[in-house]
Structure formats: C-alpha cells, structure tokens
Amino acid sequence: MLAQTFYSALLALGLSEFIPFGLSTPAVVSPPAGQVSGADSQNSEAPSSSLMEVRDNNNQGPGNGGWGGNGNGGGHDGFSVVTRCTVPGTAALTFDDGPWIYTNDIVGMLKAANATGTFFYNGKNYGCIYSPESVERAQLAFNSGHQIASHTWSHADLATLSWDQINDEMWRINDALNKILGITPAFIRPPYGSYNDLVLRAAAYRGQTVVTWDFDSQDSAGVSPDTSKDLYSQLVEKHPDTILTLNHETSDTTVHQVLSFAIQKLQSAGYRLVSVAECLGQAPYLNTQPPGQRDLMIYGQKFLVYPLAYDDRPRQVPEPSSLGLPFEDLRLTTPDKVTLACHLMLFSDFYSKLSSSSESEKRLSCMDTGSSSRRASAYGSIGSKMGTKGKERAAAEEVELVSAGRATIVMFHGNAMTHGDVIDLAAQFLNMGCNVLTVSYRGYGHSTGRPSEGGLRIDAQTALDYLIQHPTLSQVPIIVFGQSLGGAVAIDLVSRNTTKVFALILENTFMSIPALVRDWPSPIGPLSFLCTQRWPSIARISKISRDVPILMLSGDRDMVVPPKHMRGLWAAARRRGREEEDDGTGCSPFLSFLCKPGRRSKPDVVTIDVEAPGGGGGQGGEDEDNLADLESPASVWNGSDLFQYISGTGHENTCLDESYWAAIRTFIDRLKLPLVRTYSHQGTA
Numbered sequence: 001m002l003a004q005t006f007y008s009a010l011l012a013l014g015l016s017e018f019i020p021f022g023l024s025t026p027a028v029v030s031p032p033a034g035q036v037s038g039a040d041s042q043n044s045e046a047p048s049s050s051l052m053e054v055r056d057n058n059n060q061g062p063g064n065g066g067w068g069g070n071g072n073g074g075g076h077d078g079f080s081v082v083t084r085c086t087v088p089g090t091a092a093l094t095f096d097d098g099p100w101i102y103t104n105d106i107v108g109m110l111k112a113a114n115a116t117g118t119f120f121y122n123g124k125n126y127g128c129i130y131s132p133e134s135v136e137r138a139q140l141a142f143n144s145g146h147q148i149a150s151h152t153w154s155h156a157d158l159a160t161l162s163w164d165q166i167n168d169e170m171w172r173i174n175d176a177l178n179k180i181l182g183i184t185p186a187f188i189r190p191p192y193g194s195y196n197d198l199v200l201r202a203a204a205y206r207g208q209t210v211v212t213w214d215f216d217s218q219d220s221a222g223v224s225p226d227t228s229k230d231l232y233s234q235l236v237e238k239h240p241d242t243i244l245t246l247n248h249e250t251s252d253t254t255v256h257q258v259l260s261f262a263i264q265k266l267q268s269a270g271y272r273l274v275s276v277a278e279c280l281g282q283a284p285y286l287n288t289q290p291p292g293q294r295d296l297m298i299y300g301q302k303f304l305v306y307p308l309a310y311d312d313r314p315r316q317v318p319e320p321s322s323l324g325l326p327f328e329d330l331r332l333t334t335p336d337k338v339t340l341a342c343h344l345m346l347f348s349d350f351y352s353k354l355s356s357s358s359e360s361e362k363r364l365s366c367m368d369t370g371s372s373s374r375r376a377s378a379y380g381s382i383g384s385k386m387g388t389k390g391k392e393r394a395a396a397e398e399v400e401l402v403s404a405g406r407a408t409i410v411m412f413h414g415n416a417m418t419h420g421d422v423i424d425l426a427a428q429f430l431n432m433g434c435n436v437l438t439v440s441y442r443g444y445g446h447s448t449g450r451p452s453e454g455g456l457r458i459d460a461q462t463a464l465d466y467l468i469q470h471p472t473l474s475q476v477p478i479i480v481f482g483q484s485l486g487g488a489v490a491i492d493l494v495s496r497n498t499t500k501v502f503a504l505i506l507e508n509t510f511m512s513i514p515a516l517v518r519d520w521p522s523p524i525g526p527l528s529f530l531c532t533q534r535w536p537s538i539a540r541i542s543k544i545s546r547d548v549p550i551l552m553l554s555g556d557r558d559m560v561v562p563p564k565h566m567r568g569l570w571a572a573a574r575r576r577g578r579e580e581e582d583d584g585t586g587c588s589p590f591l592s593f594l595c596k597p598g599r600r601s602k603p604d605v606v607t608i609d610v611e612a613p614g615g616g617g618g619q620g621g622e623d624e625d626n627l628a629d630l631e632s633p634a635s636v637w638n639g640s641d642l643f644q645y646i647s648g649t650g651h652e653n654t655c656l657d658e659s660y661w662a663a664i665r666t667f668i669d670r671l672k673l674p675l676v677r678t679y680s681h682q683g684t685a
Contacts, residue, residue: 079200082211085242085279091271095249099137102255115273120151147275150188159194182291213246225257306451309443317420341446345436347405406673407477408435412486418445460493477502488535495543507553511538546577549640551667555649556632567627
C-alpha cells in the first residue's frame with residue numbers, strides 16, 4: 001500500500017527541510033559496444049573468478065609481496081591502469097575497505113611520522129559509510145590531509161558485474177563521498193584488483209584513474225604480522241625507485257603491529273611517504289565543493305515507497321506452516337549479491353498432504369487467522385473445495401499425483417508487506433492446482449540489502465530465472481501476480497520477459513508513481529516530476545505481448561490507488577500490438593488529441609458481461625477504452641484479457657471479495673492450462 005497521507009506530508013516537508021545521508025538516483029550511462037578481455041593476475045585479495053591486470057611486461061605484478069619493475073601499467077583499448085608510482089623516491093601507503101574503527105589510530109600514526117596516506121573507501125562493506133561513526137572517521141582522515149579514493153560501493157568483484165551494475169557501484173560511492181566530504185575522487189581501486197574492459201570504460205567515462213598496487217602486505221590473505229613485516233623488509237632491501245602498497249585498515253594486526261614497522265622501514269630507507277596522487281604527480285580529486293546535503297524529499301520517497309525496509313525492529317515473517325501448508329524456506333542470491341527470502345510451495349506436496357491429513361484440510365478450511373492480517377470467512381468456502389474433491393477422488397481411485405501443477409504463480413507483495421503476508425492468497429492458488437513462489441524484496445522480511453526501483457527489478461528477475469532454471473518448475477507455465485507496488489514490479493518483469501511468462505494478474509496498482517502524486521493537492525501535485533522512484537507501468541505494460549493474457553482486479557473504493565489508474569493501465573494494455581491506420585503522420589493513440597479526424601486507430605470491440613462473476617449487474621457497450629463510466633461490479637473481457645471491477649472494496653480488502661477469486665478462477669480456467677493428472681491403480685487416466 002502507498003500511504004498517501006504520510007507520503008504527502010514527507011514529500012512536502014522535503015521541499016524545505018534537509019537531513020543528511022538520504023538517497024538519490026544516478027544518471028544512466030550507455031554501455032559500450034563490446035569488451036576486451038585481459039590476462040589473469042594473482043594477488044592475495046583475488047577471488048576465484050578471472051582477474052585482469054594490465055601492466056608493463058617487466059612488472060612482476062601485485063601479490064605475493066611483489067614490487068614493480070620499470071614503467072607503469074598499460075590498459076585495455078587505450079585505458080590506463082596505474083600499478084606503480086612515477087615520482088622517484090616516493091612510497092604510497094594505502095588502506096582499503098574503510099572507514100573502520102581503526103581510522104583514528106592510522107591517522108594518529110601517520111601524523112606522528114609526518115606522512116600522508118590514501119584511504120580507498122567502500123560505501124557498504126565494513127559498516128555503512130552513512131552511519132555517524134563512519135562519517136566522523138571519513139571526515140577525520142580527509143581533514144587531516146590524507147587522500148580519499150573510491151573502492152566502490154559494496155566491494156563486489158566488478159569483473160563479474162554487468163555494465164549497469166558496475167556504474168551503480170562506482171556512482172554510489174562517488175555520490176556518498178560528494179555528500180559527506182564534498183569531493184569526487186580522481187582514483188578508483190577495483191576490489192580484489194579485478195577488472196575488465198567494461199570496468200576501465202566505466203571509470204574512464206567518469207574521468208577516474210584505475211589504480212592497483214605493486215606491493216601487497218598480504219594482510220587480506222590472513223598472513224601473520226611477522227610475515228607482513230618480512231615482506232616489507234624484503235621490499236626495502238630491493239629498494240625500487242617507488243612503492244605503491246596495499247594494506248587494509250580493517251586489519252587489527254596491520255594497524256597495531258605492522259604499520260609502525262613499515263613506516264619506520266620505509267622512511268629509514270629514504271622514501272617520502274605521500275599520497276597516491278602525489279606519487280603520480282596528479283590531482284587527488286576531480287572536483288571539490290562544500291559537502292552536500294541529502295534532502296528529505298529524496299530519502300523520504302524511498303522510506304515511504306518501501307517502508308518496511310527501513311524498519312529496523314525485529315521482523316516476524318509468517319510461514320506457510322501456520323496454515324498447514326508444506327513449503328521450502330528458499331533463499332535466492334541476486335547478481336549483485338543480495339539474498340532474497342522466499343517461500344516455495346509445490347502443489348504436489350500440498351496435494352499429497354491434503355489427501356492424507358484431515359488435520360491439514362481442517363486448518364485450510366478454517367483459514368487460521370493467526371498468520372496474516374488479511375483473512376475472511378469467504379476463504380473457508382473457497383479453501384476447502386480442492387481439498388475435499390481431491391480426497392474423494394483419491395479414496396475412490398487410489399490416485400497417484402504425477403503432475404508438477406497447472407502453473408507456477410510468482411507473487412510480488414505490496415509495499416507494506418512481506419512474502420509471509422500473502423500466505424492466505426497462496427493457499428487459494430494451491431487449491432487451484434498451482435505451485436506458488438512468494439518473494440520478499442531486498443530489505444523486506446529476511447531479505448538483505450536496501451530497496452530501490454533498480455534493485456527490485458533485479459529481485460524479480462532473479463525469482464523468474466530461478467523458475468526457468470528449475471528442473472521441474474521450468475516445465476509448467478509461469479503466471480506473475482502483483483499487488484499494489486507488486487503490480488508495478490510484475491508489469492516491469494513481464495515487459496522484459498514477455499516470451500517467458502504465460503499470464504499476468506494485477507491488483508490495485510498504479511500507472512506510475514508520478515501519476516499517483518500528480519493528483520494530490522498543491523503544492524505536492526505540481527512537484528510530481530521530482531519523484532525519484534517512478535515505476536512507469538503505463539509505458540511498460542505496452543511492451544507486453546498480446547499473447548500474454550492479463551487479469552486486472554480493481555476495487556471501486558480504493559482511496560490509495562484510485563481506480564482510474566487501473567482503468568488507464570487497461571486502456572494501455574488494450575493497445576498492445578494494435579496496428580495503426582497510418583497515413584504517414586505517425587499519429588500515436590497516446591497523442592490522439594493532436595491528430596486529425598480519421599487518423600486514430602480503429603478501437604477493438606470490448607464485450608462486457610451482463611453479470612460479473614460473483615453476482616451483480618454489468619454494463620454493455622463497445623469501445624470502453626478507459627472505462628470512465630463503468631460502474632461496479634462488472635467484468636470486461638477483451639480477447640483473453642479481463643478487467644474485474646469489484647464493488648465496495650478498497651485498497652486492502654479487494655482480495656477478500658468472492659468475485660475476486662471467482663474472477664481469478666475463471667481467468668485461469670480460460671488459459672486452458674493442463675489439468676492436474678492423476679492415475680488409478682488400473683493405469684487409466
């Protein structure tokens with residue numbers, strides 16, 4: 001549910017008040033046409049995935065206590081990678097993975113030695129950079145004259161990420177440093193020293209230089225302090241012209257046992273301890289300015305669009321077992337390393353348990369009210385149908401279940417819910433012979449991470465990919481279901497996977513968030529263009545193939561997402577794949593008011609049932625393009641698509657109406673899905 005009252009107040013407040021450390025949205029960077037792979041490197045930070053270090057052939061490369069030879073690093077397609085300092089007699093002490101609890105100690109030791117260091121910061125690795133403690137540490141290091149550089153947002157292996165994910169990692173840490181310190185770093189060190197051509201291109205587009213190291217203290221590999229000291233001693237004995245080190249400020253032993261030894265050794269050997277920028281003779285920052293402020297309007301939008309993700313209280317997530325439903329407590333990992341909490345409920349398990357356990361049937365029929373805030377006595381009559389018939393058939397024929405289910409329903413919940421709050425709805429789909437996968441978005445329930453429009457799109461794709469790759473579930477049709485915010489998630493997912501999804505079911509969702517805000521009173525409505533979480537469903541639904549049937553369920557008294565949003569989505573869905581009567585002007589149905597008479601495409605004929613499922617009169621007619629005059633209850637069919645207008649229901653209780661489930665059953669039956677197959681002991685179907 002989108003809480004309009006709170007959203008309005010917070011959005012309004014955001015126009016004049018500011019708080020630090022909110023969130024904002026990066027600009028989109030177009031991906032390059034291709035990428036070039038490079039040679040593997042070895043270093044103590046390196047994960048098992050392929051790494052690429054580009055450097056002079058005489059350079060021994062980072063790792064194993066190595067130090068550089070003559071010349072600096074090369075690059076991919078002309079992009080350079082710094083692997084060593086260029087100013088003779090300099091040594092750069094660098095510290096990765098902060099800000100962390102040892103920052104103050106490092107700054108103190110460097111100050112005592114009249115030395116300058118370089119801190120490569122993450123946004124969210126050892127803690128969050130926006131926490132008050134991390135902000136204080138970063139400000140201390142910066143104000144003490146040390147260089148601050150980028151180590152990406154979450155310390156992900158950039159060489160394994162997509163173009164968009166790489167840019168997000170780079171942008172988010174730059175944005176944080178700009179708002180905390182007022183700087184845009186000129187240098188970036190990819191985690192693990194791992195990069196490819198995409199990483200170099202993304203850095204180059206930002207004007208940033210990729211820098212690695214030519215000496216590794218091996219602290220991230222877990223070596224003893226004595227081993228690190230020996231490596232420093234061997235380095236000084238070799239006495240290269242310059243030194244570019246790798247250390248980690250998150251290592252207790254590095255800070256409190258190795259660092260003072262290294263400073264003494266290097267200075268005794270005549271090296272000047274300077275920043276990376278100084279050892280290269282370059283500027284440390286692309287630009288500097290007063291620290292920014294993260295405005296409440298932007299932070300508040302995410303807080304209110306995804307409220308549960310910002311509630312740090314202990315989270316209680318109901319489980320299907322509370323209704324006697326067998327399930328798997330599933331965990332999925334997204335490409336950006338977020339863990340999604342899911343419930344997987346298989347029809348075969350449900351059928352078997354229901355056929356053999358009177359207690360399970362009893363609990364389903366009663367629909368125990370303890371596990372979800374949304375229960376209704378109507379579920380009793382619906383919930384018992386499949387179980388009763390299944391038991392009677394099993395007793396008469398000694399049936400054996402051999403089907404994987406009629407379909408698999410992927411359920412995306414509203415913004416103030418988790419995947420545990422849709423168990424009661426999942427039970428109904430199980431009763432219809434379907435499997436169910438429920439998903440909590442990142443930051444919701446027991447899922448990790450923080451939500452954003454881009455993040456939720458990744459979450460949804462991860463769930464779909466799981467089903468497509470599942471050895472059994474990949475064999476049955478996939479139906480995507482979404483409520484409110486989940487409807488926007490569902491529309492987006494299907495629009496990007498239109499050949500992989502069999503059908504789409506939407507309940508009380510919006511055309512877009514700006515469209516939702518636009519109708520609010522002044523001064524909020526006119527400022528809808530400031531929305532950072534946009535979810536443009538009205539545009540995305542038009543990309544869905546007409547071969548994908550759509551069911552829309554709209555409550556006629558929805559005060560959160562007014563019914564006109566569902567009607568607008570219905571009109572856009574009807575235009576999918578429509579052939580325009582084009583006279584060369586390129587007239588679009590969305591801009592029909594600019595067209596001359598006769599240039600608008602001929603509308604489809606829409607039949608409206610005389611009586612909607614569940615009772616009540618409907619309205620007849622043709623060309624009900626936006627259903628503006630439609631009165632509830634009504635069922636509007638357009639080919640295989642159905643618009644169900646449900647009388648007397650609001651945003652939260654539409655699903656409690658009998659006609660809601662009658663429409664879903666009718667819609668699914670008309671999909672002509674295979675029935676659940678059973679066999680008697682004689683072998684007849």
